[in-house]
Amino acid sequence: MANTGVVVALILLVVAFGGNWLWSRQSRKEQTERLVSGARAPDLLKEQSNVFNKKEILQLNDLAQLVESTDADRWPYVVTPNVYSAIGFAIANSIMIVGDDCIIIVDVTESVAAGREILAAFRNITSKPVKAIIYTHNYPDHTYGDQGFVEKDQPRPEIWAHRSILPEFQAFFYTSPIGYQRALRQFGVLTPNHINSGIGMKMRVTEKGQESGLIFPTKMFVGTERDITVAGVNMKLVHIPGETPDQIGVWLPDQKVFLCADDVYRAFPNLYAIRGTKSRSLLDWTSSLDKIIDLEPHYLVPSHTRPLEGANVILSLLTCYRDAIQFVHDQTVRFMNKGLLPDEIATKVRLPEHLATHPYLIELYGTVEWSVKGVFNTYMGWFSGDPVDLSPLTPDELANRYVDLGGGVERCVAAAQEALDKGDHRWALTLASHVIRVDQQNTAARRIASLCMTALGNQQISSNGRNYYFTSALEVLGEVNTKIDGNRRVGLIRIVPMTTLFSLMRVRFIPETCPNTNTTVLFEFTDSKMFISLTVRNSIVLIGDRPLTSYQIKVKTTETVWREIAISKMAALKSYATGQMAVEGGLVNFQNVMSCFEKD
Numbered sequence: 001m002a003n004t005g006v007v008v009a010l011i012l013l014v015v016a017f018g019g020n021w022l023w024s025r026q027s028r029k030e031q032t033e034r035l036v037s038g039a040r041a042p043d044l045l046k047e048q049s050n051v052f053n054k055k056e057i058l059q060l061n062d063l064a065q066l067v068e069s070t071d072a073d074r075w076p077y078v079v080t081p082n083v084y085s086a087i088g089f090a091i092a093n094s095i096m097i098v099g100d101d102c103i104i105i106v107d108v109t110e111s112v113a114a115g116r117e118i119l120a121a122f123r124n125i126t127s128k129p130v131k132a133i134i135y136t137h138n139y140p141d142h143t144y145g146d147q148g149f150v151e152k153d154q155p156r157p158e159i160w161a162h163r164s165i166l167p168e169f170q171a172f173f174y175t176s177p178i179g180y181q182r183a184l185r186q187f188g189v190l191t192p193n194h195i196n197s198g199i200g201m202k203m204r205v206t207e208k209g210q211e212s213g214l215i216f217p218t219k220m221f222v223g224t225e226r227d228i229t230v231a232g233v234n235m236k237l238v239h240i241p242g243e244t245p246d247q248i249g250v251w252l253p254d255q256k257v258f259l260c261a262d263d264v265y266r267a268f269p270n271l272y273a274i275r276g277t278k279s280r281s282l283l284d285w286t287s288s289l290d291k292i293i294d295l296e297p298h299y300l301v302p303s304h305t306r307p308l309e310g311a312n313v314i315l316s317l318l319t320c321y322r323d324a325i326q327f328v329h330d331q332t333v334r335f336m337n338k339g340l341l342p343d344e345i346a347t348k349v350r351l352p353e354h355l356a357t358h359p360y361l362i363e364l365y366g367t368v369e370w371s372v373k374g375v376f377n378t379y380m381g382w383f384s385g386d387p388v389d390l391s392p393l394t395p396d397e398l399a400n401r402y403v404d405l406g407g408g409v410e411r412c413v414a415a416a417q418e419a420l421d422k423g424d425h426r427w428a429l430t431l432a433s434h435v436i437r438v439d440q441q442n443t444a445a446r447r448i449a450s451l452c453m454t455a456l457g458n459q460q461i462s463s464n465g466r467n468y469y470f471t472s473a474l475e476v477l478g479e480v481n482t483k484i485d486g487n488r489r490v491g492l493i494r495i496v497p498m499t500t501l502f503s504l505m506r507v508r509f510i511p512e513t514c515p516n517t518n519t520t521v522l523f524e525f526t527d528s529k530m531f532i533s534l535t536v537r538n539s540i541v542l543i544g545d546r547p548l549t550s551y552q553i554k555v556k557t558t559e560t561v562w563r564e565i566a567i568s569k570m571a572a573l574k575s576y577a578t579g580q581m582a583v584e585g586g587l588v589n590f591q592n593v594m595s596c597f598e599k600d
Helices: 002-016 026-035 041-049 112-122 165-174 176-186 282-295 311-336 342-346 368-380 395-405 409-421 425-438 443-458 463-475 486-495 498-508 559-567 569-577 587-594
Strands: 056-058 083-087 094-098 103-106 130-134 158-162 219-221 225-230 233-239 248-252 257-261 299-302 519-525 530-537 540-544 553-557 582-584
Touching (some): 083 112, 094 112, 158 233, 165 176, 165 498, 176 486, 248 282, 257 282, 282 368, 299 311, 311 342, 311 368, 395 425, 409 425, 425 443, 498 530, 519 559, 553 559
Parallel strands (some): 158 219, 257 299
Antiparallel strands (some): 094 103, 233 248, 248 257, 519 530, 553 582
């Protein structure tokens, strides 16, 4: 393990010094220099950090100080007198709109601690209570800090969102273990000497006290827009799908202010996120930007970068932004229709230079390469069109064939080392990864894979790619663990509605354990007067939300007790022993049904 320690130290040294000596792929370097006027990737990301590396509350009076330091264009950052943007407290911004006697909060960041810190900063401006909270979309960095804005001795704020946020929450909860793991990699939460997360400094989810405080919306609308007035502030909630299907913006017609959520970053957008997302419609995204353009805002307030002032400045930015997105869509489809495969198309589609070098379109977050593959998947799905991909070898089968063809493990490791020495990091990583699948304990292959991922990370302008490579480089050596921790799981169980909590059991059912189970369990929750049914049949689980007259087992308890049971097996035993849970139809039968589900 001594060699492992040396490799870890080497990786940290490379990350700290920008890894210039590992930048070996000349074609990639030339391409990057062409797109970003010769600046090095770490330098670009450090410049990007200046946008959000200081905790600030921005408002109109700060105009004189809030000018971006770029030689090509100067973009003034302002917000109107009753609109304040909190930047640098978390990975996303939180925006305060001051009304006659109350305030409205738009987006609440990813943690309760960050939310409380922002509200305390807002309290230096006004003591008016929080009347309403608006979720622009479902992602945790916009919704999970909600409890931080709930104050003692004050009525709970009403929470606005588009109704389509509910299925988006559900989909997110279904995949929370893998989604959380890949998000930690993409945002570089566990990497030392991390520069930034592309659209914010660092996601606050692993620090002590950074618990989730999601509260589900209490007021939702359907359709394309909804006019509301809160505390004397006239607002139009506008459905602007882009990064997510449920995304909304907030239009303040009296001030000509548009809060555009995540439809605009100070970076090329995440048209596909490597942490894993459903396909994003690029045409919906451009249509949403067209909606904003048509409103002719004088102020633009994004959720991940600094606000902008000036109708002409905003028009120019939005036009370039939507045109870049459409370009990626149109050119990808063009090459698809020529029969090219996704990886082939990704090498051909490049933004025109005047767009590629635009300060809001440099690939510091999303990339054109990943976006192309996302577009292909939107139209054609998982199958590339190559018959090899119809029924391919599994990764383990392919690895064993590679290693056999290469003359065994030792020869493949030697070939990987030779490729690493030549600076052919992608090929070296491919070989080393195959060896690791065949021989999990091969420290030489793990060392090579780690060095290759570090080198490839240093070639990335995108913080997402850089962070993903660096985290994986440490993972392969066993130095970090990206699995969802117990506290996050407990937090999820305690905040989601009961119907959602039971729906999650559908994707935790183990058919190989219970192939012949055919049972219905009716749950009665006495505190909420709610009934939920769980039926197992044909190796699937069905969840209902109404009383039944036909069932095999009935469980009577409270929501509070059941959540604790979901967290701890000991809580289940205690609840039954103390009479907090009653079971009709046999405790053993109930235990047999529950044994059909994964426990963690």
